[in-house]
Amino acid sequence: MLLKIAWRNIWRSKTRSFVVILSIAMGVWALAFILSFSLGMTYSYIENAIRDQWSHLQVHHPGFSEDKLVKYYISNADEVLDSLAGMPEVQAVTPRTIVSGMVSSSRGASGVEVVGVDPELETAVTHLESEIVEGGYFSQKRKSEIILSRRTAERLKVGLRNRVVVTFQNLDGTITSVAFRVVGLFSTGNMLFDEGRVFVKRKTLQSHLMSSENPSENPGEFIHEIAIFLHNTDELLPVKKRLQASFGNLQVQDYRELSPDIELYESQIQLSNTIMITIFMLALIFGIVNTMLMAVLERYRELGMLMAIGMNKPKVFAMVVLETLFLGMVAAPLGLGLGWLTVFLLKDNGIDLSAFAKGMERFGLDTVVYPLLSTELYLQIAVAVFVTALLASLYPALKAIRLRPVEALQKV
Amino acid sequence: MPIIEAHGLTKTYNPDKVPVHALRGVDLTVEKGEFTAIIGPSGSGKTTLLNIIGGLDRPTEGKIRVDGIDLSTLTDNQLIDFRQKNIGFVFQSYNLIPVLNVAENTEFVMLLQKRPKPERERRVEELLKAVGLEDKMDKRPSELSGGQQQRVAVARALAPKPSFILADEPTANLDSKSAFNLLDIMEQLNREEGITFIFSTHDSRVIERARRVLSLVDGEIAKDERR
Ligand SMILES: Nc1ncnc2c1ncn2[C@@H]1O[C@H](COP(=O)(O)OP(=O)(O)OP(=O)(O)O)[C@@H](O)[C@H]1O
Ligand SMILES: [Mg+2]
Numbered sequence: 001m002l003l004k005i006a007w008r009n010i011w012r013s014k015t016r017s018f019v020v021i022l023s024i025a026m027g028v029w030a031l032a033f034i035l036s037f038s039l040g041m042t043y044s045y046i047e048n049a050i051r052d053q054w055s056h057l058q059v060h061h062p063g064f065s066e067d068k069l070v071k072y073y074i075s076n077a078d079e080v081l082d083s084l085a086g087m088p089e090v091q092a093v094t095p096r097t098i099v100s101g102m103v104s105s106s107r108g109a110s111g112v113e114v115v116g117v118d119p120e121l122e123t124a125v126t127h128l129e130s131e132i133v134e135g136g137y138f139s140q141k142r143k144s145e146i147i148l149s150r151r152t153a154e155r156l157k158v159g160l161r162n163r164v165v166v167t168f169q170n171l172d173g174t175i176t177s178v179a180f181r182v183v184g185l186f187s188t189g190n191m192l193f194d195e196g197r198v199f200v201k202r203k204t205l206q207s208h209l210m211s212s213e214n215p216s217e218n219p220g221e222f223i224h225e226i227a228i229f230l231h232n233t234d235e236l237l238p239v240k241k242r243l244q245a246s247f248g249n250l251q252v253q254d255y256r257e258l259s260p261d262i263e264l265y266e267s268q269i270q271l272s273n274t275i276m277i278t279i280f281m282l283a284l285i286f287g288i289v290n291t292m293l294m295a296v297l298e299r300y301r302e303l304g305m306l307m308a309i310g311m312n313k314p315k316v317f318a319m320v321v322l323e324t325l326f327l328g329m330v331a332a333p334l335g336l337g338l339g340w341l342t343v344f345l346l347k348d349n350g351i352d353l354s355a356f357a358k359g360m361e362r363f364g365l366d367t368v369v370y371p372l373l374s375t376e377l378y379l380q381i382a383v384a385v386f387v388t389a390l391l392a393s394l395y396p397a398l399k400a401i402r403l404r405p406v407e408a409l410q411k412v
Numbered sequence: 413m414p415i416i417e418a419h420g421l422t423k424t425y426n427p428d429k430v431p432v433h434a435l436r437g438v439d440l441t442v443e444k445g446e447f448t449a450i451i452g453p454s455g456s457g458k459t460t461l462l463n464i465i466g467g468l469d470r471p472t473e474g475k476i477r478v479d480g481i482d483l484s485t486l487t488d489n490q491l492i493d494f495r496q497k498n499i500g501f502v503f504q505s506y507n508l509i510p511v512l513n514v515a516e517n518t519e520f521v522m523l524l525q526k527r528p529k530p531e532r533e534r535r536v537e538e539l540l541k542a543v544g545l546e547d548k549m550d551k552r553p554s555e556l557s558g559g560q561q562q563r564v565a566v567a568r569a570l571a572p573k574p575s576f577i578l579a580d581e582p583t584a585n586l587d588s589k590s591a592f593n594l595l596d597i598m599e600q601l602n603r604e605e606g607i608t609f610i611f612s613t614h615d616s617r618v619i620e621r622a623r624r625v626l627s628l629v630d631g632e633i634a635k636d637e638r639r
Contacts, residue, residue: 001520004511004512005509005511008512009511012510012511301506302506302509302510305501305503305507306509307492308466308495308501308503309495309496309520309521309568309569310493310495310496310497310521310524311492311496311524312489312493312524313489315524405468406463406469409468409503410459
């Protein structure tokens with residue numbers, strides 16, 4: 001009965017209810033759109049970072065993340081690779097030999113991480129090959145080939161087929177310089193990543209790392225990093241747990257741990273979403289309070305009559321609260337529907353921000369954003385509307401139960 | 413036992429500024445089955461007295477017992493429940509809930525009391541027949557005339573079988589035909605079912621129908637006639 005009365009009361013003042021419903025719906029729409037936009041951005045940022053830089057998981061010697069020294073290689077890399085080969089969740093795996101060094105030309109020098117990769121395995125994990133924008137990928141025959149980022153090449157003022165010298169320390173600590181020929185230039189869209197890395201063939205790099213003073217200490221392979229790409233990001237945790245259990249002597253990290261900026265980015269986005277939702281709620285609260293106060297004041301005499309004939313305060317209070325919630329319950333699906341429609345329409349083409357945001361690429365953000373709406377977002381927004389309506393209803397409801405029936409009935 | 417006993421009721425509005433003595437010591441007893449009119453010039457305190465009897469307002473001084481219960485012992489919230497259970501109200505206007513139809517309005521208080529559905533339905537039918545509106549069950553109040561609305565209000569007030577019905581100028585907004593019609597129904601319910609009515613009025617033609625007439629003048633009972 002209370003539900004029926006509350007529901008019908010909404011439609012007594014149709015224009016007023018429509019206005020408030022429409023404004024809530026518009027707010028929800030805007031909010032859904034903004035949140036889906038930031039979700040889309042986060043999602044693509046993370047997927048890009050996984051694909052281009054971190055893969056899902058990486059295995060290292062525990063010392064390696066502190067100090068990228070040659071001696072921190074994975075001594076039982078074979079076992080790790082074997083074990084990964086048996087996991088169905090794993091899509092691709094690549095071993096890497098890594099050393100800190102410097103790449104220089106006659107015109108400049110740059111401190112980099114020299115990454116030795118297995119040309120074929122690497123391309124299945126990071127798509128390095130597909131990120132080459134000039135020249136080509138490693139060839140079969142030549143040993144001393146290097147792939148630089150386009151930015152590094154610009155800094156060193158070198159082009160394709162030019163020579164660069166890479167300098168690093170081998171296992172003995174002896175400074176070694178090796179000449180490489182530039183075969184390709186890559187660009188991932190992430191400036192920090194691009195500037196910090198050069199790629200060479202793993203076998204070549206490895207041969208220069210071997211100790212000449214104590215040849216007996218040389219391992220068969222210098223594998224410093226094993227990067228693992230999964231079929232599905234959801235499978236990350238179980239695979240990580242299994243690896244940690246089998247290889248207690250190694251450090252297994254996922255992309256979040258590897259890339260502090262992803263976590264930072266995610267928490268920033270979460271914060272800005274919270275701020276958006278709060279602003280949205282505040283803006284709506286005033287509109288709703290105003291509408292409901294009008295509705296209560298307009299019905300002062302009727303409310304007085306209801307209390308006179310025996311409708312108690314909790315019921316009157318509930319009636320006003322329900323009315324407000326109904327307004328929200330009509331408006332929220334409307335706004336969410338519009339939000340869904342907008343996201344659906346933008347699904348194929350996305351929103352091209354290249355005109356507005358020149359700097360985005362530097363941080364690994366795509367300039368085309370594909371908004372995403374998740375169930376979680378829908379729920380968040382629905383809850384926000386519910387809470388807003390509930391909060392907004394309290395004052396008018398309080399106003400309603402504070403009235404004294406005798407006075408209300410005498411009002412003309 | 414009388415259903416209403418009042419002793420030395422006074423009511424003073426604005427006691428600090430410009431005091432208005434709406435009631436100046438009213439003693440009153442109402443027995444079951446009465447059909448009583450409270451009359452008096454405008455401002456004589458009729459509404460004030462009815463509000464105090466109905467537990468809508470509290471006297472400044474004096475005692476009021478309804479069904480043996482001293483109303484001053486009840487809190488505001490308990491008074492709401494007390495009114496719901498014991499008293500039927502008919503006001504001058506704005507009696508009905510506009511978003512409910514006639515049948516729903518009639519059963520409203522019974523719903524608040526959580527009476528079972530079959531009982532409610534039976535009672536609604538019975539009462540709407542008694543007030544001659546059985547063919548208007550599905551109509552909203554706005555589709556009824558003023559007199560019809562007042563008849564629904566009487567039906568609504570009667571539905572939970574209260575000990576008495578208070579009506580403050582129930583005919584004030586009605587033309588004389590509708591007023592007589594409403595009076596007929598009230599009289600009939602009083603005569604045939606023993607329902608106690610206490611109503612205030614200005615209307616001399618209505619006064620003639622009452623069996624007891626209390627005349628208020630300046631907040632005091634000037635005359636108490638029984639006929
Ligand atoms: N809330 C109030 N505050 C101050 N004075 C009031 C209030 N209600 C009533 N009064 C005064 O109390 C006196 C009695 O009023 P009451 O409404 O009981 O008279 P009444 O007999 O019902 O009059 P009417 O026939 O016009 O309805 C009047 O002088 C009125 O002005
Ligand atoms: Mg009056």
